[in-house]
Amino acid sequence: MNILVVDDEPLARSRLRRLLADDAGRTGRQPHLVREAASASEALTLLQPSGGPAFDLLLLAPLAAAAPPPDATPAGQGGMLLIQDRGRTERIALAEVLYFKAEQKYVTVRTLTRSYVLDGALSELESRYPGHFLRIHRNALVARRALRALERHHDPEEGECWAARLHGLAELLTVSRRQVAAVRDALTSG
Numbered sequence: 001m002n003i004l005v006v007d008d009e010p011l012a013r014s015r016l017r018r019l020l021a022d023d024a025g026r027t028g029r030q031p032h033l034v035r036e037a038a039s040a041s042e043a044l045t046l047l048q049p050s051g052g053p054a055f056d057l058l059l060l061a062p063l064a065a066a067a068p069p070p071d072a073t074p075a076g077q078g079g080m081l082l083i084q085d086r087g088r089t090e091r092i093a094l095a096e097v098l099y100f101k102a103e104q105k106y107v108t109v110r111t112l113t114r115s116y117v118l119d120g121a122l123s124e125l126e127s128r129y130p131g132h133f134l135r136i137h138r139n140a141l142v143a144r145r146a147l148r149a150l151e152r153h154h155d156p157e158e159g160e161c162w163a164a165r166l167h168g169l170a171e172l173l174t175v176s177r178r179q180v181a182a183v184r185d186a187l188t189s190g
Contacts, residue, residue, distance in 0.1 A: 122135075143166070
């Protein structure tokens, strides 16, 4: 069987390839011909008649697990995040998010009224929404529009430091020394 595996995660593609090889070995069938694509454009190239043999099966990465890519967000709408929590999937408007904060292996998504837990990485969110969010610390991204002040603060873990105040929140977020200039620039530029 000719199979095309499409996923942007190399580990996921590798795992599927192993599972397919194990299946062929266990059933005594001929090994599958498995090709991989790391993106939709690679997959489309392979699916063209001149791209090689026709595929019998196409395995795609689940879309519900990812936020929309930056170019899929219509201008002015701000986009949506999909939050999966205890068997429930909820859409949160990106415009409602005040900050993302990495805590252990999850990301806290904070809106004005509620906190959510997102399975993902700050670096991925930062690259998807560079115009919306600003990194203020290795563990935090804040919404540029929500940034109200940069203040001196005493943090129990960090000692004397700078902190960001966001619109509508009493909570202050620690700003790393490396990011103070970027936060000041964001405050003065708008």
